[in-house]
């Protein structure tokens with residue numbers, strides 16, 4: 130599971146990235162601070178079944194703290210994108226390659242209006258323009274890949290190659306599946322003969338492909354210095370209000386032992402043993418007011434919205450012993466896997482290991498101890514034992 134952080138330069142992508150992961154990225158109040166991508170691990174929270182079952186878990190691929198399972202997802206922070214990137218402006222399209230493997234994107238928007246589309250200081254920029262230009266650049270990028278050397282491609286299609294096959298193969302590197310291609314072709318219903326397609330048709334397909342294969346969550350960042358009007362315009366398109374630098378400050382204060390705070394929380398506690406100086410007290414007060422008003426700093430909310438809402442993934446716990454919920458090494462509820470809502474027992478088997486998928490015999494729902502088949506539709510929080518042949 131990979132989430133790409135995208136947006137214009139200076140919007141706060143690297144701040145968001147550093148706040149959400151244990152990795153560090155360079156942060157600067159000038160455009161193109163980031164050139165090479167940063168990759169780190171963020172977490173999605175789910176209730177850990179250990180709590181409900183009254184047992185201690187012993188996680189392997191994830192973490193469990195106070196009855197909450199933290200499931201890792203990869204976060205990729207890339208260079209800023211400017212209008213005309215598809216024609217080589219700014220860093221050009223090169224960095225888009227860093228996003229090829231992303232399943233979902235979070236666009237960090239500077240909602241304060243204090244930077245222009247190139248990331249330079251200004252006044253009264255319109256944040257919604259960022260949203261439109263970024264979509265446009267993504268559509269150009271995908272559209273151009275579709276239509277590259279089209280006359281040769283079209284001849285192959287005319288000669289009998291199925292367009293679904295051709296496009297799925299061409300777009301596989303962008304993590305666009307055959308299903309995405311089929312759905313997009315159906316939705317776009319382009320009547321023009323394939324031989325006559327130009328970039329225009331490429332972009333029509335790219336628009337639906339992007340929605341399916343790279344859906345976008347909008348973070349209305351720098352909300353701490355935004356006008357209500359700007360924030361309203363973004364929340365009307367379902368943006369999530371964020372203050373990435375507040376999240377970063379809370380994370381650092383927590384590391385320094387000044388406060389106790391978990392990402393996504395709607396409050397934090399000051400440490401009894403350490404005293405804050407006046408500057409720190411003022412900063413903390415501002416953050417507290419923001420969180421009271423908006424519910425949280427919004428960073429964790431964006432990540433969970435991307436994974437659990439946009440991608441609609443569920444968490445499933447495979448085990449080898451259905452009575453003790455352990456793996457072969459005796460670890461209790463070791464792994465939490467994120468899978469699509471329509472995933473089946475055999476999909477989970479393949480996720481554990483290809484061999485286990487290939488030799489799947491049956492599975493057991495460990496809560497009810499009932500035997501379930503290949504096609505059983507997994508439910509969020511399921512604990513499943515897979516029985517496979519050797």
Ligand SMILES: Nc1nc2c(ncn2[C@@H]2O[C@H](COP(=O)(O)OP(=O)(O)OP(=O)(O)O)[C@@H](O)[C@H]2O)c(=O)[nH]1
Pocket residue numbers: 136137138139140141142143144145155156157158159160161162163164207208209210237248350351352353354371372373374375
């Ligand atoms: N007020 C405020 N400033 C922020 C926030 N998030 C980031 N910033 C500031 O915005 C500036 C740019 O932050 P970066 O994280 O480097 O932005 P970026 O999008 O990674 O920029 P590039 O790498 O140049 O594309 C820095 O001065 C940050 O401190 C926020 O939520 N509120």
Ligand SMILES: [Mg+2]
Pocket residue numbers: 142143144155156162163206207208
């Ligand atoms: Mg950056």
